[in-house]
Amino acid sequence: MDNISIARLLDETASLLEIDSADPFRIRSYRRAAEAVEQQTTQLATIADDPKQLLAIAGIGKGMLANIQALLTTGTMPLREELLQKYKPTMLDLLRLPGMGPKTVALVWSSCQVCDIDGLEAAAKAGQLTKLPRMGEKFVTKLLKGIEDHRKNSSRFRIDKAQQHADTIINLIRAFPGIDEIIPAGSLRRGRETVGDLDLLATGPACEPDVVSAAVEHVASLPLIDKLIAKGQNKVSFTLRNNLQVDVRLLPRASYGAALQYFTGSKMHNVALRQRAIKRGLTLSEYALLRLEDNVIVAAASEAEIYNALDLDYIPPELRENGGELEAAATHTLPQLITLADIRGDLHMHTEATDGRDTIRQMAEAALARGLAYIAITDHSKNLAMTNGLDDTRALAHIKRIREIDAQFQQELEGKIRILPGIEVDILGDGALDLDGSTLAQMDIVVASVHSHFNQPAEEMTARVLRALESPHVRILGHPTGRKVLGREAYAINIDAILKSAAQKGVAVEHNASPARADLNDLHLRLAKKHNCKIVINTDAHATEELDQMRYGITQLRRAWLTPADILNTQPTAEALLQQLRPKP
Numbered sequence: 001m002d003n004i005s006i007a008r009l010l011d012e013t014a015s016l017l018e019i020d021s022a023d024p025f026r027i028r029s030y031r032r033a034a035e036a037v038e039q040q041t042t043q044l045a046t047i048a049d050d051p052k053q054l055l056a057i058a059g060i061g062k063g064m065l066a067n068i069q070a071l072l073t074t075g076t077m078p079l080r081e082e083l084l085q086k087y088k089p090t091m092l093d094l095l096r097l098p099g100m101g102p103k104t105v106a107l108v109w110s111s112c113q114v115c116d117i118d119g120l121e122a123a124a125k126a127g128q129l130t131k132l133p134r135m136g137e138k139f140v141t142k143l144l145k146g147i148e149d150h151r152k153n154s155s156r157f158r159i160d161k162a163q164q165h166a167d168t169i170i171n172l173i174r175a176f177p178g179i180d181e182i183i184p185a186g187s188l189r190r191g192r193e194t195v196g197d198l199d200l201l202a203t204g205p206a207c208e209p210d211v212v213s214a215a216v217e218h219v220a221s222l223p224l225i226d227k228l229i230a231k232g233q234n235k236v237s238f239t240l241r242n243n244l245q246v247d248v249r250l251l252p253r254a255s256y257g258a259a260l261q262y263f264t265g266s267k268m269h270n271v272a273l274r275q276r277a278i279k280r281g282l283t284l285s286e287y288a289l290l291r292l293e294d295n296v297i298v299a300a301a302s303e304a305e306i307y308n309a310l311d312l313d314y315i316p317p318e319l320r321e322n323g324g325e326l327e328a329a330a331t332h333t334l335p336q337l338i339t340l341a342d343i344r345g346d347l348h349m350h351t352e353a354t355d356g357r358d359t360i361r362q363m364a365e366a367a368l369a370r371g372l373a374y375i376a377i378t379d380h381s382k383n384l385a386m387t388n389g390l391d392d393t394r395a396l397a398h399i400k401r402i403r404e405i406d407a408q409f410q411q412e413l414e415g416k417i418r419i420l421p422g423i424e425v426d427i428l429g430d431g432a433l434d435l436d437g438s439t440l441a442q443m444d445i446v447v448a449s450v451h452s453h454f455n456q457p458a459e460e461m462t463a464r465v466l467r468a469l470e471s472p473h474v475r476i477l478g479h480p481t482g483r484k485v486l487g488r489e490a491y492a493i494n495i496d497a498i499l500k501s502a503a504q505k506g507v508a509v510e511h512n513a514s515p516a517r518a519d520l521n522d523l524h525l526r527l528a529k530k531h532n533c534k535i536v537i538n539t540d541a542h543a544t545e546e547l548d549q550m551r552y553g554i555t556q557l558r559r560a561w562l563t564p565a566d567i568l569n570t571q572p573t574a575e576a577l578l579q580q581l582r583p584k585p
């Protein structure tokens with residue numbers, strides 16, 4: 001973490017304290033520390049092991065030292081986390097708007113219950129803000145303009161959309177003779193749920209310095225370019241019509257590995273890696289790993305050579321977030337990460353009986369074509385009326401149909417794929433399940449999910465889900481936090497308590513692989529493993545082609561350091577899978 005980031009987090013903490021009406025003296029100490037850190041010419045990360053040097057900085061006392069050390073090692077600090085529990089993290093977005101200081105944010109929260117940008121915009125347009133002190137028409141006009149600008153600048157793209165754009169551009173660029181390799185680096189290669197911009201790196205004979213200008217011209221004249229931002233010696237930057245920015249770099253083969261390593265990031269991983277290089281008398285850049293004393297190249301052509309020259313095992317991109325991967329690579333203890341090929345079944349999908357598009361048979365055939373050995377059909381229950389959810393009678397008729405088709409498949413296809421009868425049953429507002437126990441008892445797979453009353457306070461929501469886990473019929477907890485990527489925030493819930501209870505009861509927690517959900521997220525998945533939870537990965541497909549979204553979920557599992565042994569639906573057969581799930585009552 002660089003000084004600017006540390007300063008920003010300290011300053012944000014000061015703002016959260018201010019929203020919290022904390023002691024002004026305390027707030028000031030965080031602001032002062034932020035200023036002091038920002039003005040340092042030495043990167044604090046490089047002197048993290050030396051408290052004396054840190055304490056020598058005016059404005060940094062013992063307490064602040066602990067905060068900075070926490071930031072440097074964990075990327076956050078306890079007080080910040082504590083405040084983010086109390087206030088919505090979205091309030092920090094409000095602070096970035098013109099005229100919105102901490103006092104104003106506190107005021108709109110207490111008077112209009114507004115905590116995010118959408119809410120603020122709605123309140124402004126409804127004329128609610130002009131009734132508050134110090135907020136005239138002029139203020140509101142400026143605010144609405146600020147919101148519009150903020151939306152433009154802060155726009156990130158979901159990984160699946162970014163991947164589709166990357167694929168299209170890569171195919172166009174690869175058509176140029178002499179480009180043999182082009183791949184996305186940056187956050188897309190690391191598999192983050194959202195991507196800020198695309199960083200594409202190409203190499204091949206056409207990318208060598210003496211001839212690269214022709215390839216640059218080819219890239220700069222791609223038909224899908226909306227605005228050309230920059231055209232350099234070996235780099236082209238442009239935006240697409242949806243405002244997604246793309247940086248394409250054309251690199252000589254000899255330094256392709258170093259460039260790939262550098263532009264894959266993350267920044268924090270790279271900082272840590274460079275520190276490791278320096279300790280060994282080496283220096284790492286986007287061009288090469290060099291010996292400091294005589295500038296002799298130690299490694300540059302491949303990433304593996306660079307990591308190995310630093311006495312590290314090769315680190316998969318998904319782990320490059322400075323979350324302990326360097327230590328693991330140094331001690332040969334990196335996990336054997338799960339791959340798409342390890343997945344043998346999919347236990348959550350919908351059909352035309354509720355809000356899916358395709359039939360039971362079509363879903364099963366599509367799953368078979370993707371090499372799966374078993375699936376569960378889990379349509380919605382009646383509480384989700386807008387999906388035509390199943391009541392007890394329809395649910396029982398539906399699983400009868402599923403069993404018939406399964407039997408036909410066993411005959412026609414000699415058991416190549418099993419279709420398990422299941423249901424995605426709603427967890428009602430009070431934690432009761434939406435269908436009778438006697439109905440659920442007929443199902444092999446009961447996924448229980450929250451689809452309503454998202455605004456309950458954390459205690460109520462937590463108690464609600466814990467109650468659902470008490471039902472002996474529940475075998476999987478579906479999309480456990482309810483968030484939508486770039487859409488809806490997770491509902492307030494004590495996920496730690498939920499995971500502990502699920503582990504204790506043997507209920508599997510789901511990673512919902514739909515890129516719109518990615519729920520549980522990577523951090524929660526790591527926590528789930530720590531708590532010894534059973535974990536399943538499901539697509540929640542509503543049409544046959546959505547079965548392909550499994551790949552995005554696998555990326556998130558890899559970011560969570562998970563191996564095939566951590567995931568139940570790597571079991572080879574339906575029987576083996578069912579044995580791993582919570583036993584039926």
Ligand code: DGT
Pocket residue numbers: 185186187188194195196197198199262263264265266267270271
């Ligand atoms: P994004 O685009 O916001 O989703 O995230 P990234 O990780 O793709 O970030 P981006 O596009 O700004 O830069 C791509 C990679 O290049 C980044 O992960 C690490 C490297 N990089 C870029 N700028 C810097 C820098 O100023 N310092 C260091 N150490 N690395 C950088």
Ligand code: CA
Pocket residue numbers: 186187188196197198199
């Ligand atoms: Ca990027």
Ligand code: CA
Pocket residue numbers: 186197198199247
């Ligand atoms: Ca970039």
Ligand code: ZN
Pocket residue numbers: 424449451478479
């Ligand atoms: Zn659902």
